[in-house]
Amino acid sequence: MSGKKGAIELERAVSSIQVGRRHRTDLGDLEPLVASIKREGLLQPITVTPDGLLVCGARRLAAIKQLGWKTVNVWVRSGISDRLGQLLAEQDDNVLHKPLTLLEAAALYRELKEVLAQDAAQRQALTRFSSDHQPGIIGDAHLASPSHGTLGSARKQAAAMVPGGISYTTFDKIGYLERVAADTVQPDKLRTRAQTELDRINVGGAVDPGYSRIRADVDAQWRERQEELERLAREALERVRDTSRRKRK
Numbered sequence: 001m002s003g004k005k006g007a008i009e010l011e012r013a014v015s016s017i018q019v020g021r022r023h024r025t026d027l028g029d030l031e032p033l034v035a036s037i038k039r040e041g042l043l044q045p046i047t048v049t050p051d052g053l054l055v056c057g058a059r060r061l062a063a064i065k066q067l068g069w070k071t072v073n074v075w076v077r078s079g080i081s082d083r084l085g086q087l088l089a090e091q092d093d094n095v096l097h098k099p100l101t102l103l104e105a106a107a108l109y110r111e112l113k114e115v116l117a118q119d120a121a122q123r124q125a126l127t128r129f130s131s132d133h134q135p136g137i138i139g140d141a142h143l144a145s146p147s148h149g150t151l152g153s154a155r156k157q158a159a160a161m162v163p164g165g166i167s168y169t170t171f172d173k174i175g176y177l178e179r180v181a182a183d184t185v186q187p188d189k190l191r192t193r194a195q196t197e198l199d200r201i202n203v204g205g206a207v208d209p210g211y212s213r214i215r216a217d218v219d220a221q222w223r224e225r226q227e228e229l230e231r232l233a234r235e236a237l238e239r240v241r242d243t244s245r246r247k248r249k
Contacts, residue, residue, distance in 0.1 A: 012074045017046070017061060018053050033063045047075040103202050105162050106174040112158035113168075120154060173211040174201065180214055190217055 036043075042064065046057035054061060064072055100108065159168035180186055181194035197210030 010074065010076060011071050012048070012052070012076075014061070014064060014069050014072050016052050017048055017072075017074070018051075019058065019061070027059050027062050030059060030063050030066065033059060034066050037063050038067060042072065045073045045075045050076055099163060101202055102166070102207075103174065103178075103198065105164055105166060106171045106178075109158050109162050109166075109168070109171040110175060112161055113154045116157050117154035170207050173207050174198070177201075177211060177214055180218060186218075187221070190214070190221070193217065 037060070042060065044057075044060070046060050047055040049055060061072075155168040155172070159166060159171060162171075177194050177198050181191050181198060183191065186194075194214050197205075197214055200210060201207055
């Protein structure tokens with residue numbers, strides 16, 4: 001057994017390693033990696049938490065499973081039990097190995113954004129109600145909601161932490177398309193078009209044209225619904241007036 005900062009190396013059953021929820025869904029072509037591990041062995045151990053949750057090395061784990069390994073040397077890392085720590089470790093692994101697809105990167109961005117916003121809100125709350133900042137000491141400002149800048153800052157931080165240098169506006173546009181595609185309230189044809197745009201993006205297509213097309217369709221549909229509601233309201237009002245006029249005669 002050997003160690004490095006915050007970790008120990010030991011042998012673990014492959015079947016006991018839990019992959020859990022990860023943002024990389026496309027592991028790519030594993031054949032070169034399988035051949036390398038078969039020829040040279042595992043040059044860099046997989047990293048797991050003390051309870052066996054995979055932190056880094058999803059492709060290596062898949063490769064050794066293909067090779068039929070029953071046990072494998074792993075780094076056991078402590079101190080990354082919180083979700084943000086796990087996300088950052090996964091992000092580091094992605095920087096050094098196969099790049100994420102754009103949709104995988106967008107999924108990582110969304111979760112990082114959520115976790116960072118929650119973390120910032122918690123730190124803000126702790127500061128607001130610490131012993132040096134008791135409620136009421138300097139007026140009603142202590143009772144205010146968390147700053148609207150928290151989410152904006154989290155968006156920027158999250159985008160900067162995802163490999164590839166993609167802006168948060170691009171990630172948010174992808175998220176919009178994914179919401180439309182998953183929204184059962186939307187017409188099936190619109191959902192299908194949104195999914196088609198996502199498929200196009202995932203194979204290298206530009207984000208903005210597809211986003212603009214779907215956004216225009218959604219906005220047009222919303223305007224049509226509003227016009228229909230206004231028409232129905234006018235007709236209902238006219239019926240009430242007609243009834244009232246007939247009663248007066």
